[in-house]
Amino acid sequence: MTQRPTFDKPKVELHVHLDGAIKPETILYYGRKRGIALPANTAEELQNIIGMDKPLSLPEFLSKFDYYMPAIAGSREAIKRIAYEFVEMKAKEGVVYVEVRYSPHLLANSKVEPIPWNQAEGDLTPDEVVDIVGQGLKEGEQDFGVKVRSILCCMRHQPNWSLEVVELCKKYQHHTVVAIDLAGDETIKGSSYFPGHVEAYEEAVRSGIHRTVHAGESSPAEVVREAVDTLKTERLGHGYHTLEDEALYNRLRQENMHFEVRGPSGFVGLSHTETSKNGDPGHPRVQGQGGTAWGCLPATNLLLQVCPWSSYLTGAWNPNTEHAVIR
């Protein structure tokens, strides 16, 4: 597959998932090396199976990870390599600053309950995963000249992991980690109120850890409200359904909430005002709302071409606004 440069200006990317941006070649390499069965034998076949050429429901999208995460999770070498290669990819795309997010628990095979991807128990803990990813990112930073920070994800369906996530955010603040996120299936009813998530976000507030939450992408505006009022998020990924609640939308505009929004494929060089004026065919409710949400450009995740889980922030933001870039 050929990668088309999104646009030729230096870019800032604030919403990209490390485990959605792995080279198919690297997955094949570790699948073979570790004796883990994969659904394809060539990078192209693998791309066709785990990539996306049409929008999927969130559960369908998440099921893609089942195919390839077993090849990477639990391997120190593989995890460091995907972090390093991620920075290399971003350098080639002209990204100058990126915040990459991932769940440490989904890459571990020890001290994680349940152990993900049907792995046998090993000795790689979520704590060490964060250390290793940080090493790979820092080496990439040095070699490719991209400033890289990371965000640690809680998962909606695993509130029992969240308190450790916030502790890891605190522990690794000087090892690339800048914020906590809540990812996964946001349609799980009441998941914003699961005590594990609430306590983790409370601790994040107390400890000065920055906060973002996936909400309002496949869930209603109410989940956005929960993210703001209960979890005290400072940014929203992606927040589209906020538009269904005009009062909430106007309030968040006034509060300068940062929406990590993607534009439609093929849009180039949008400013934040143009993004919402032109709308996104995949999210028609964005149409007609002028000049409000912060604009981001579409996914260039290697695996996840149509995936909303990656977005570029364009140049039309105020770098002095603290929430524009979580530092």
Ligand SMILES: [Zn+2]
């Ligand atoms: Zn995402």
